[in-house]
Amino acid sequence: MINILFEYPQLNCGGTEMVMYNLIKFFDPEQFHVDLLVRKKGDNEQIFRDIGCSIFVVPFVNKKQYLRDLTSFLQVHKYGVVHTHMHNDMGLVMKCAESVGVPVRVAHSHNARVDVPRIMWPLNIIRSWQTENHANLFFACSHIAAEWLFPRYRKVAHVIYNGIDLDAFRFDPQIRKQKREELGVSDKTKVIINVGRCTNQKNHSFILDRAKELKNEDMLFIIIGEGPLFEQLNRRIEDEHISNVRMMGKSFNVFQWLCAADVFFFPSVYEGLGIVAIEAQACGLRVLSTNTIPVEADMQIGCFEWIELADIKRWNDLLKQVTYSEEKRLELSSKAFESHYNIRVVAKEVEQLYKSKLC
Template sequence: MKRVLIVGFTENLGGVERLIYSYYKKIDRSKLQFDFLINVEKVPFRSEIEKLGGRFFVIPRKTKDYIGYKNGLKSFFDNHAKDYIAFWFNSNSLANLDYLAYAYRYGIKRRIVHSHNTMETRGTVYKVFHQLNKGKARRMATDYWACSIDAGRFFFDEDVVKSDKFRVINNAIDLCEFSFDKEKRVEWRKKIGIADNVTLYGNVGRLSYQKNHEFLLRAFKGLVSKHKNVHLILIGTGELEENIKRQIEDLKLEKNVSLMGRQFDIPGILQAVDVFVMPSHYEGLPIAAIEAQAAGLPCIISDTITKEVKFLHSCEYEDIASEDKWILAMEKAAKMSRSNDCTAIKKAGFDIEEETAKLEEYLLS
């Protein structure tokens, strides 16, 4: 049995964490096991993964204890580098390449850099380091992965994206989990407190600048002024949670918007929703939008998001420069019927069953 070292799991229940766990549940663990190098004790799915044989190793966070972080990295690689056939670095940015540098220095044979986003927004310093580190990442990595072509171009030069060392690893999901279930719909609408005659809009994503909740709330205020029986749920946590709470109060939307925090049963919650909305400033290839379409939901997503994520005719792109356009789009989507056909999603390569077999082959080859 071979082991792969994974970096990129955080305390947040985000797309990276959900994606890797989805693949991990399906791999043949008699042939392949995942271990995780993390900076906090509590990360999503840790107990589930440990029960299945995965291991977690914790070192201090770089920004909180630099000396402890560097000592922890050295100690870990001194003791465990020989255990791994591959190192899999998952990130939204190349600003910090310490983990890749250690994997390179300690001779882990396969060194995979996997891009999960299309933009660095944490400030000028991070943007500068991201650009400076592109060349280093190219030299130290052996394999170049991304969730989409655009995400690949954010991390790698065009000649790398066109090379045989580059792969798009699809943000695949378990399609069966998301198929429409009337009982779950009734159960979740009861939990949330949504009456049958209310149109429920939903957004899944970290409460951060990237997801553009400020715009969504302003547009939803306009919708509420025209339609009383509408409600919006925001699923996720993040650094802007307090700002979003204040905005909800300022717009007097307390009765029409619910912050639901971290939720693990996304398939169940999506049964309760009628329309999925995602006005993100940018995305790599958002798992949440794939899941929403797998649940058959009409979707309105930002026109800044890759066209690779559209599978259903009821998924529409809209301009995030116009709240009025979003109000009209939300009204239109509410009149659409739910779809029960996942054929296009499966054909595009987003069925976890089929994609896991490919991932195993990549990692074991």
């Protein structure tokens, strides 16, 4: 049995947490066991416990204290693999894992700050030095995410696609009908959905701008997710009377919302990949995305469109276009199974990469 430790600050309802969950769920349970190390309690821990993970907490006070506490933890709990999914202090974790003799030390990049001018990217060489010196296996969700976090090792980093359980996101017309009835919308109402934490990165203010401009159309904009800007966005909706937007907060049933929707609206300023866009395509949804999202986000099944963020007219025109029929969505869902985002394939790839460093 190979014991693995996934390290991440806090287990909430974000995309990285779902990547971690999907990998753990589809690892071979006879060969691999995964525990999780966090810095503080989160609100999405139970789903990991339900698949057999133990969750340990090592609080972060300062770097010196954390290094001591993490070293003590790893000396007591023996792991063959330490796999960090956290960008900040990634090098600290890798250094600590190497010092206690962990044979496989994985640094995993889940994002890329394409909003930062490229002229500033060489600074990453300094920032990433410790990670690159102490990790011995590098994963990234896209080529741009590898270049961002591992500038010297980008060519040896393995692109690990953010695989999902495609069966769990196959479009279901009956669920669509039920969910739209709950929403109180007619068959003619176009439901535009976004799923993501309420942060500047996800650019929800842009969604509110489009909703306000298209208020005379038969459209409903739904935002799924919480975060530091949640209350601020709600206040703007109330103050500016943007009545065609609903802030739904966090949800553990994203699939049902995707079934109910007609368009997935993805105006993020940057993403490492954007796993929610993969889920949307697997559900047969049309995706309207900023052109700063990595090319790997397009599953190449014919429902992904790239748009310049500044091209407001094109955003509005595309939002007003006719939506896919249920037959078309079922067809797209089937096509998704031919892509490289099948979590069963991805999990096997990661297993083999772990083993390659244990030999």
